[in-house]
Amino acid sequence: MGRLVLGLPSTASDSEPKLAHLGEASCAAVRADGASAGWVTVRAASVAGVRHRLAGQHCDDFYAWSLGEDLIALAVADGLGSIPGSSQTAARVSRAAVTAATGAAVAGGAGEPAVAMRAAFSAANAAAAGGGATTLVLALVSRDGRVEVGRVGDSTAFILRGGEASEMFPAPADDIVGTETLALPVVDDASAGGGAALQEADFWEASGDALGVGDVVVLASDGVADPWRDGPQTVGPAMTGLVTGFPSPLDLAAAVDFSRQGCHDDRTLLCVWLSPG
Amino acid sequence: MTIAEPTVDAGERYSVFPFYICMDVSESMSGDPISAVNKQLPLLRASIGGDPAVAEVIRVAIITFSDTATSVLPLSDLSMVDAIPELAARGRTSYAAAFEHVHKVIESDYLAGRSAGERWYRPAVILISDGRPTDEAGRWQAALSRLTDPSWKRRPNILAFGFGDADPAVLSAVTSAKANRAFVAAQGADPATVIPELLGGLVQSIVSSSASVYGGQAQLEAPELSSMRAITVDELD
Numbered sequence A: 001m002g003r004l005v006l007g008l009p010s011t012a013s014d015s016e017p018k019l020a021h022l023g024e025a026s027c028a029a030v031r032a033d034g035a036s037a038g039w040v041t042v043r044a045a046s047v048a049g050v051r052h053r054l055a056g057q058h059c060d061d062f063y064a065w066s067l068g069e070d071l072i073a074l075a076v077a078d079g080l081g082s083i084p085g086s087s088q089t090a091a092r093v094s095r096a097a098v099t100a101a102t103g104a105a106v107a108g109g110a111g112e113p114a115v116a117m118r119a120a121f122s123a124a125n126a127a128a129a130g131g132g133a134t135t136l137v138l139a140l141v142s143r144d145g146r147v148e149v150g151r152v153g154d155s156t157a158f159i160l161r162g163g164e165a166s167e168m169f170p171a172p173a174d175d176i177v178g179t180e181t182l183a184l185p186v187v188d189d190a191s192a193g194g195g196a197a198l199q200e201a202d203f204w205e206a207s208g209d210a211l212g213v214g215d216v217v218v219l220a221s222d223g224v225a226d227p228w229r230d231g232p233q234t235v236g237p238a239m240t241g242l243v244t245g246f247p248s249p250l251d252l253a254a255a256v257d258f259s260r261q262g263c264h265d266d267r268t269l270l271c272v273w274l275s276p277g
Numbered sequence B: 001m002t003i004a005e006p007t008v009d010a011g012e013r014y015s016v017f018p019f020y021i022c023m024d025v026s027e028s029m030s031g032d033p034i035s036a037v038n039k040q041l042p043l044l045r046a047s048i049g050g051d052p053a054v055a056e057v058i059r060v061a062i063i064t065f066s067d068t069a070t071s072v073l074p075l076s077d078l079s080m081v082d083a084i085p086e087l088a089a090r091g092r093t094s095y096a097a098a099f100e101h102v103h104k105v106i107e108s109d110y111l112a113g114r115s116a117g118e119r120w121y122r123p124a125v126i127l128i129s130d131g132r133p134t135d136e137a138g139r140w141q142a143a144l145s146r147l148t149d150p151s152w153k154r155r156p157n158i159l160a161f162g163f164g165d166a167d168p169a170v171l172s173a174v175t176s177a178k179a180n181r182a183f184v185a186a187q188g189a190d191p192a193t194v195i196p197e198l199l200g201g202l203v204q205s206i207v208s209s210s211a212s213v214y215g216g217q218a219q220l221e222a223p224e225l226s227s228m229r230a231i232t233v234d235e236l237d
Helices: A050-054 A086-108 A113-128 A222-230 A235-244 A249-256 B032-049 B095-115 B137-147 B168-174 B191-212
Strands: A030-036 A040-047 A061-067 A071-079 A134-142 A146-152 A156-161 A164-167 A205-210 A216-220 A267-274 B014-024 B058-065 B069-076 B118-120 B124-129 B157-162 B181-185 B228-231
Touching: A030 A249, A040 A061, A040 A071, A040 A249, A061 A086, A061 A267, A071 A086, A071 A113, A071 A216, A071 A267, A086 A113, A086 A134, A113 A134, A113 A146, A134 A156, A134 A216, A134 A267, A146 A156, A146 A216, A156 A222, A156 A235, A164 A222, A164 A235, A216 A222, A216 A235, A222 A235, A222 A267, A222 B014, A235 A249, A235 A267, A249 A267, B014 B069, B014 B095, B014 B191, B032 B058, B032 B191, B058 B095, B058 B191, B069 B095, B095 B118, B095 B124, B095 B137, B124 B168, B124 B191, B137 B168, B157 B168, B168 B181, B191 B228
Parallel strands: B014 B058, B014 B118, B014 B124, B124 B157, B157 B181
Antiparallel strands: A030 A040, A040 A267, A061 A071, A071 A134, A134 A146, A146 A205, A156 A164, A156 A216, A216 A267, B058 B069, B181 B228
8 A cells, every 4th residue: 555645745754764774663663553442532653754764864853652541641742853762762661651640640630730740741751861862742631521741852742623623832933944843851040050850830831721522632743843844735634534534443544644845843642632531 | 957856745845955055256266266166066966966866956056246145046956956057157156145045945855845845954055265355344244134034934054164365253153153164275275275175174064964864853964164263253252
């Protein structure tokens, strides 16, 4: 089956990657998951970008979720490839964030998602210490449909409702593309020397919404989010239609691996639905 | 000569990382130096244009300057360029002409690219010179100030490379902003040796810069050049 082409095709994305001397499942270029837990359903896909694949390198994106009694925490992290060790940082940060969020929800009650959000970012920032840097976007979805999202960096969240996608954070400025990405770890001036976690103001952007049956929250690394915004006639409708159609994990991964000129970054989508009833 | 690029649907945008190579072609470049440049520039096209993962994002323009400045290669996808024009040496070394011209073409290229569906990373200017500016200092400095004006959203990052009679203090002034770098060859270094390494390093710089777009921190990567030393901006003081 040919690769889905969205807009001008990428010649590079059809090139055969060079076979690395060593390979293993943990370095898979394509990862996909899908599962339900009665009140909630998850689909995830992560594909290594063209540049990484052609160079025999692994994906710097990572996703994770943690299912609590009345709350699920989901995270997407995008390790900064320009800083060594960032793929491991993305993994540590994602796991720490979702685990801390559901742990805090159990301890403090699911009625206080702000407590879970604060616990998640505090744990994520601590987990980011020790080398590397990563973006993080986190969603906390409660059984009653409340959605709280937070992020550091340019990974983002969309909400799909009635066949339309809207971004839950402000879109980037429309002029020259910024050349510096906010990332974890974030260290305040007072603790810069020791690298201690921040104690004061929130260092993440926050947003929220209420999720109805059929609505979808989609967490995305910039490898998907940028072409999603830049392709209002191609990538946007394709991703919205795909996710709204409740894809299988493999279908989601195949679609996320679309071909588009100049779009060679790692790509991750993590989608969550409330189940009917 | 370039080949027309395919049209883009309305509203669609594609990322572009523009590089403007500003090459000094003053009279002092005649002979071996300009021959070396003409021998090496086609390698730029082969290396960058031949790698789809790089060529899909990188756009390159070549501007020459002496008494005046001229765009000898408009901002192009090098995979669609069939030949790099041959350069000829003549005239003096007007940095003002170079800075004024590059300001003008960045602005017009940005506006044209934007209407054609391009989303730009901050442009990069690669200044290569073998001499000191022959303009009055006030004129080239005014042109530089306009090019690097923080209030101008399209202001480029700059890498400057000097050899021959190039003045390290001038190159430092050209690259005094935070993201910029300047390099100078040792006094007396043979341009025919320096130029191939410089242009080879430039290819690596552009390839690395294109890769950085996908690393979360798009940046202008300076090349590693054994025959040149980096000038720190502190030398200005």
